[in-house]
Amino acid sequence: MAKTILIVDDAQTVRHLTRFALSKGGYNIIEAEDGVQGLKALEKNAVDLIISDLNMPNMNGLDMCRSIKSNERLKHIPIFMMTTESSQEMTLQGKEIGIMAWIVKPFVPEKLLAAVHRVVGG
Helix, strand or coil, rough: CCCCEEEEECHCCCCHHHHHHHHCCCCEEECCCCCCHHHHHHCCCCCCCCEEECCCCCHHHHHHHHHHCCCCCCCCCCCCEEEECHHHHHHHHHHCCCEEEEEECCCCHHHHHHHHHHHHHC
16 A cells, blocks of 8 residues: 655645656655644644645745654654754754654655655555
């Protein structure tokens, strides 16, 4: 059974590039434009991994991740943060919340696919 990944990013181009990279691994993809939509998608869908941007309107990636990690039903889901933000302060905040990987954009599709495969399998 194919694994399902939720991509949360306000940039449609990034969502499509990420979808394209991960579709080569046979993953099912769900997309959301911001943290609010991401949380709504998690209410309706079982996902195996979340890949989120940091800076988004309505609810940023860190706030969405805090909400996920405080929810008993969702806190087990691994999260990758994929962003242009690479400051040590932000990555430490992410680790404290429970973010598994911090990927700096632009990403290398093959490396992203390999990282996803290591975490959720194929």
